Amino acid sequence: MGTSHRKPFVGGNWKMNTNAESATALIGAVSDRLRASGAETAVYVPFVYLREVDTVIKQSGSAVRLGAQDFSEKPDGAMTGCISLSMLRDCGVTSVLTGHSERRHIIGETDALVNAKTRAALDAGMQVVLCIGEQLDEREAGQTDAVNERQLRAGLDGVSKEQLGMVVIAYEPVWAIGTGKTATPDDAQDAHAKIRGVLAAMYDQDAATQMRILYGGSMKPGNAGELLAMADIDGGLIGGASLNADDFGAIVDATGV
Numbered sequence: 721m722g723t724s725h726r727k728p729f730v731g732g733n734w735k736m737n738t739n740a741e742s743a744t745a746l747i748g749a750v751s752d753r754l755r756a757s758g759a760e761t762a763v764y765v766p767f768v769y770l771r772e773v774d775t776v777i778k779q780s781g782s783a784v785r786l787g788a789q790d791f792s793e794k795p796d797g798a799m800t801g802c803i804s805l806s807m808l809r810d811c812g813v814t815s816v817l818t819g820h821s822e823r824r825h826i827i828g829e830t831d832a833l834v835n836a837k838t839r840a841a842l843d844a845g846m847q848v849v850l851c852i853g854e855q856l857d858e859r860e861a862g863q864t865d866a867v868n869e870r871q872l873r874a875g876l877d878g879v880s881k882e883q884l885g886m887v888v889i890a891y892e893p894v895w896a897i898g899t900g901k902t903a904t905p906d907d908a909q910d911a912h913a914k915i916r917g918v919l920a921a922m923y924d925q926d927a928a929t930q931m932r933i934l935y936g937g938s939m940k941p942g943n944a945g946e947l948l949a950m951a952d953i954d955g956g957l958i959g960g961a962s963l964n965a966d967d968f969g970a971i972v973d974a975t976g977v
């Protein structure tokens with residue numbers, strides 16, 4: 721586990737999965753399973769089930785944060801099909817994802833849009849999990865660190881040191897997401913340490929030391945322990961394994977708090 725003063729964070733990204741019944745059952749089971757954990761946890765729920773999931777979280781007295789997977793960078797108005805940050809707040813959301821690889825590479829979000837969303841969410845008082853990470857061809861071309869640095873600098877452009885306390889970084893090598901392939905603990909640690917170095921250059925050493933940097937990409941109960949044992953890995957962003965409360969719980973347990 722990363723340095724002990726950084727509180728571990730584990731987020732479950734449900735993506736476009738669940739229905740009203742299974743979302744309610746899943747959050748109920750997750751809330752029970754995580755009751756004794758000292759880690760900070762969040763679930764990123766499809767928009768249409770946010771209210772149902774929020775109700776279960778509140779009824780069960782759970783400390784799991786309610787999160788959203790996306791939102792508009794605009795406050796209101798003519799944006800057909802979009803959801804604003806104030807709408808999310810109405811539903812009980814306190815944490816959002818930005819820069820997830822599926823939104824960058826399938827939907828086409830640019831670094832500039834990721835930055836606009838990150839800033840809008842921080843201005844709205846939301847916690848932001850900013851996702852960065854290289855694609856397979858970029859890794860094979862030796863560009864992993866350059867891609868991470870570009871996405872980090874662009875994503876955090878204009879974000880103040882004061883706002884940084886509401887930011888969590890998720891390093892998610894794109895080739896490892898949903899593929900069953902995982903970065904080796906050493907490769908992930910190396911990327912995380914370099915990301916922390918970029919944060920020190922952008923802000924200062926204190927800001928870099930405080931930042932939680934999560935690993936994401938096929939993290940499962942069977943590999944979480946060795947990844948979370950690395951000095952600069954402070955938690956995980958979990959896709960597939962977050963759809964099973966026992967698997968998600970086992971990963972949270974592997975943070976050791």
Ligand code: PEP
Nearest residue numbers: 897898936937938959960
């Ligand atoms: C993710 O979507 O952020 C992710 C890490 O997915 P998976 O765990 O399924 O690879």
